[in-house]
Amino acid sequence: MKKNGVKMIKINSKNVDVYYGKKQALFNINLDIEENQVTALIGPSGCGKSTFLRCLNRMNDVIDICRVKGQIIINDFDINDKSCDVVRLREKIGMVFQKPNPFPKTIYENISYGPTIHGMAQSKNEMDEIVETSLKKAALWEEVKDRLHEPGTGLSGGQQQRLCIARAISVKPEVILMDEPCSALDPIATAQIEELIDELKKDHTIIIVTHSMAQAARVSQNTGFFHLGELIEHGSTDKIFKNPENKKTQDYITGRFG
Amino acid sequence: MNKNKEQLLNKRYKAEKRFRLYGQGAIFMAFLFLIIFIFKIFSTGYSAFQKTWLIVPVTFDAELMMLEQNPSKQDLKDADYYDIALKSMADLDPNANEDQENELKRMVSYFFEREIKRELLNDPSLIGKTKDVYLTASDDLDQVFKGNYPRDLPEDQRRVTDYQLKIFDQLVELGKVESKFNLSFFTYPDSREAELAGIASSFMGSIFSILVCLMIAFPVAVLAAIYLEEFAPKNRFTDFIEVNINNLAAVPSIVFGLLGLGILLAVFQLPRSTPLVGGITLSLMTLPTIIIACRASLKAVPPSIREAALAMGASKMQTTMHHTVPLSMPGTLSGTIIGLAQALGETAPLILIGMVAFVNTIPGSPLDPAASLPVQIYIWAESAERGFVEKVSACIMVLLGFLIIMNLFAQIIRHKFEKKWS
Numbered sequence: 001m002k003k004n005g006v007k008m009i010k011i012n013s014k015n016v017d018v019y020y021g022k023k024q025a026l027f028n029i030n031l032d033i034e035e036n037q038v039t040a041l042i043g044p045s046g047c048g049k050s051t052f053l054r055c056l057n058r059m060n061d062v063i064d065i066c067r068v069k070g071q072i073i074i075n076d077f078d079i080n081d082k083s084c085d086v087v088r089l090r091e092k093i094g095m096v097f098q099k100p101n102p103f104p105k106t107i108y109e110n111i112s113y114g115p116t117i118h119g120m121a122q123s124k125n126e127m128d129e130i131v132e133t134s135l136k137k138a139a140l141w142e143e144v145k146d147r148l149h150e151p152g153t154g155l156s157g158g159q160q161q162r163l164c165i166a167r168a169i170s171v172k173p174e175v176i177l178m179d180e181p182c183s184a185l186d187p188i189a190t191a192q193i194e195e196l197i198d199e200l201k202k203d204h205t206i207i208i209v210t211h212s213m214a215q216a217a218r219v220s221q222n223t224g225f226f227h228l229g230e231l232i233e234h235g236s237t238d239k240i241f242k243n244p245e246n247k248k249t250q251d252y253i254t255g256r257f258g
Numbered sequence: 259m260n261k262n263k264e265q266l267l268n269k270r271y272k273a274e275k276r277f278r279l280y281g282q283g284a285i286f287m288a289f290l291f292l293i294i295f296i297f298k299i300f301s302t303g304y305s306a307f308q309k310t311w312l313i314v315p316v317t318f319d320a321e322l323m324m325l326e327q328n329p330s331k332q333d334l335k336d337a338d339y340y341d342i343a344l345k346s347m348a349d350l351d352p353n354a355n356e357d358q359e360n361e362l363k364r365m366v367s368y369f370f371e372r373e374i375k376r377e378l379l380n381d382p383s384l385i386g387k388t389k390d391v392y393l394t395a396s397d398d399l400d401q402v403f404k405g406n407y408p409r410d411l412p413e414d415q416r417r418v419t420d421y422q423l424k425i426f427d428q429l430v431e432l433g434k435v436e437s438k439f440n441l442s443f444f445t446y447p448d449s450r451e452a453e454l455a456g457i458a459s460s461f462m463g464s465i466f467s468i469l470v471c472l473m474i475a476f477p478v479a480v481l482a483a484i485y486l487e488e489f490a491p492k493n494r495f496t497d498f499i500e501v502n503i504n505n506l507a508a509v510p511s512i513v514f515g516l517l518g519l520g521i522l523l524a525v526f527q528l529p530r531s532t533p534l535v536g537g538i539t540l541s542l543m544t545l546p547t548i549i550i551a552c553r554a555s556l557k558a559v560p561p562s563i564r565e566a567a568l569a570m571g572a573s574k575m576q577t578t579m580h581h582t583v584p585l586s587m588p589g590t591l592s593g594t595i596i597g598l599a600q601a602l603g604e605t606a607p608l609i610l611i612g613m614v615a616f617v618n619t620i621p622g623s624p625l626d627p628a629a630s631l632p633v634q635i636y637i638w639a640e641s642a643e644r645g646f647v648e649k650v651s652a653c654i655m656v657l658l659g660f661l662i663i664m665n666l667f668a669q670i671i672r673h674k675f676e677k678k679w680s
Contacts, residue, residue, distance in 0.1 A: 059569060064492055087571050095569035101562035103581060113580075114570040164566070171571065 010035040010175060010205045011056060016070035018051050018060065025051050027230045029070070033175075033222075038197060038206045040216035040237065043226035044252070049209045052226070053177050056207065057093040058086050074175070091118050094168030094204075098180040100160035102152035102167070107144050110152045110163055111135065114171040130170055138166035139196050158189025165196065169204070176200065178208040182215065194219050213253055217241050225249045299658075303651025309440035309453070310395040310403040312366055312429060316346040316374055317388040325385065334379055343371040346391075351425055361422050367394040367453045394442075395435070397452035397645030399426055403435060407644065417644075443652065447618045448629065448637070452645025455638070457653055458620045463533050463613065463628025464602060464660075470537020470624050471601050475544040476594055482545075483552035483590075488578045507546035514542045515607030523611060531612040531627040539611055540601040547600065551593020555586040588675040592668035599664045603657065605632040631657045 011033035018026035026048045033039050041049040051060070058079060060066040071078045079089055091114075102110050111131045112121075121127040131148070135141040140162040144155070152163050161181060168176055178197070182190040197206060197219050210216050216223055217237060224234035225248075233246045244250045320329075322345065323337040347366065348359040363370075370393045377391050378384050398418045401407040403426075413420050429435050446456030490496045518539035522528045528535050559582050567577040608614065614633050621628035629637065635653045638646045 057569060059565065062565070062568060087573050090569055090571035095565075097562060097565060097569075099562060101560075101566045103563065103566065104585065113567075113572075117570070117572055117576055117580075167566075167570065 008035040009033065010074065011207075012071075012073040013052075013055075014071040014073070016052070016055060016068065016072060018048070018055060018069075019067045020063070021065040025229050026055075029231045031224055031231055031234055033205060033207060035205050036201055036203075037221040038201050038208060038219050039222040039224065040220035041207065041209045041224050041226060042211075042213060042216050042252070043232075045211075047226040048229040049224075049226045050179055053179055053207060053209050056175070056177055057090050057095055058084075059095065061086060091171050092173055093175045093177060094171065094173035095177040096161070096164050096168050096179065096181045099184050100157055100164050102155070102160050102163050104151065104153050106149045107135075107152045107155075107163060108148040110167050111170045114167060118171055120171065134166040134170040137169055137200070138162045139192065139199075140166055156189075158185050158192060161185060161189065161193060162196065165193070165200075169200065173204060175205045175207065178206065180209050180211060183211060190215070213241075213255075225252060227252070299651045299654050302648055303655050305404045305406065306443060306648040306652035307440050308404065308437045309442065310400040311392040311436045311438060312395050312399075313390045313434040313436060314346050314350065314366075314393050315388050316342060316377070316391045318342060318378055318384045318386060319345075320385050329382075329385075331379075331382075334382060337375075337378075339371045339375045339378075343374050346374070350429070358421055361419055362425065365396055365399055365422055365426065367396060367451055369394055369454055390434075392436070392438075394453050397643055400453050401644050402426065403430070403437065404648075406648070443649075447620050448616060448634065449618055450616075452641070452643045452649060455646070455649060457631065457634060457656060459617045460629040460631050460634035460653075461656070462621050463536070463617070463633075464630040466533030466621060466624040466628065467536040467540055467608075467613075467630055468598055468602055470534055471540040471544055472594070472598060474538060475541035475548055475597070478541075479545050479548035479594075480552050480590060483549045483556060484578060484583060486549075487553045487556040488582060489574070503546050503549055507550060509543075510606075511543055511604050512606040512610065514539055515610030517542065518607060518611040529625060529627070531615045531617070533613075533621065533624040533626075533628050533630075535611050536608050536613050536628075536630065537624065539607045540604060543604065543607065544594075544597040544601050547597035548590070548594050551597070552586065552590040555589025555593070556582060558589065559585045588671050592672040595664050595668035595671070599661050599668075602630075602664070603632055603661060605630075605636055608633050609636070631660070 009032045011031075013029055013031050016026055016029040017024060029052060031052075041053060043049050054060045055068055055072060056074075056079075058068075060068055068080055070080070072080055074089075074093070077084065103113065105113075108131055111134050112127050115121050115127060115130050121130055132141060132145075135144065140159060143159060144163075152160065155163060161184075165176075165181075182193050185193065194215065197208065200206060208216075208219065220237045222235065223237045223240040225232045225240065225244075225246075227248055233240060233244060233249045240249060241253055244253065319342055322341045323339060325333060325337050329337070344359075344363060347362045347370070348354060350362055351358065354362060373393050374391055377389065395403065398407060399422070402409065402418060402423070407418065408416075409423065418426075426435070442454065443456045444461075445458050446454055447459035448457075449455040486496060486499065518535055522535050522538055523530060528538075563581050563585065564577055567581045568574075572580065608630055613629055614637065615627060615629070616637070617627050617629050619626070631653060635650055635657065638650045638653065
């Protein structure tokens, strides 16, 4: 989104290096993410795009041997700084995973978990409202409104993934990270999710990792191409797909390798 | 070439057939052993649930009982019942000489006096009257009546004299011998007399030990498992701890008994023979079992659930307590029950800490001396009296019943509450 013709940068990463033990997985990544746009990260398997995505909400902290260097600045604040509180950070930056992973609880509890731990609802009514709006935003409300108290694991794969998206937006995050959200879904469910992504970018900044070039072209405004841990090229999706500067990018999007 | 292939195929089919046969044979053998074992225990043990009573007319002679006119309740309690008890036994044979009277007395348990007293306390109006009273038969006559006693042995090799047998047969003929459900097997503590021995003290001892064991082992083990699995850094030191927990699970139980003896009794001076010490000793044994079960079920919770919670902004602690631990509970609980069932059947460590002592009181708390069911089996199996043979099997039946119920419970918890990960 442009304000007065200036691009609004939501996330600004500077010289990000990531190591798994002694092995370096990401080399000097400098990537700016635009606010209220969809940014797609593409590249062959093992190129580091998921690793980079997980840097943005510090999910790499979970992995013992993983070390992150460099700066990632969100709202003028370096999230790799010691003073950064991961709990607050992850409240602001939601995540949707590759495989739908609803909690083995009811649909209602799945959505209400985030608002509960962050103290976002004062009453049962407020919570009901959050659950309803979240599910509506995730285009799942009509399908589940009569069975909110049935287990979320009983839904179909596509519904489960939309439930996970609803869960992620229940805490009103500024950014939503999506790690190949459609790779476990069929084309119809994929189309629904893509439509949803387009809808969600009004309120959220979205970063999506995908293996499908077609999907990147369909949903994103900006694209970054990763290869062997390096960010080879990034820019508007139009430019990357139609007029890439780098030969590797061209080879990859035309299907010559990867 | 083609023929060769066919031969090969036939060979493979035959090999599979043979393998199936071996498998079925193995299962058949296992079942056979189990059935023989259970049949043996039931066939020797079932008679212990019946008890033989002699119905003897007792005259409540106030004079013999040294009772005044209009005795108070306390007077009745303090009265002397021994003489009327002796007299009623002696009266079974009016022509008995002194030796024979002694033999008559030994036809019933030494509780006969108490049984007569109870009768009168229940109904004080019996004074001066005669009433048929049920008296526990001696264990040897009990066995005679159940057909477990070889009557054809020469008299000097028997504990029942010919005279006793003669009187007993007369009573049987008169219908004065009755077999009833042996309630005292469950309500009486242990006794040197087989007819009066019950499992109340050892049963309560087992319950108290298991409770103490549960209260110590469960929280410690679960906390240790959660910490090791979810919070501890993975380094050499935690690896070392892990190896040692696995080793601890393989330590022979008698070693834990020595530990209990050497530390709990010798150093901390805790009371001997008590379920408290027994429970603590057993908890050392159960600890690794529960830790291993709990860690395994924590491991079985998919990492995607942890990631989902963490990504929602839950802290490590919230992720663990809200998601991982509740999801691991069915596995942990069934592991705990199986660990407790193991502890329940444990004998060796309890013998070392003195729970093998003869206890003829029913413990009211973990601080009272007690035996435990497996130790009771051991004590009775060592006893010479014929009456204890059936008690051993009966006690095994109770213990097995207890264990089966616990294991069933573990299975139910596992099947009912375990989440399926699609």
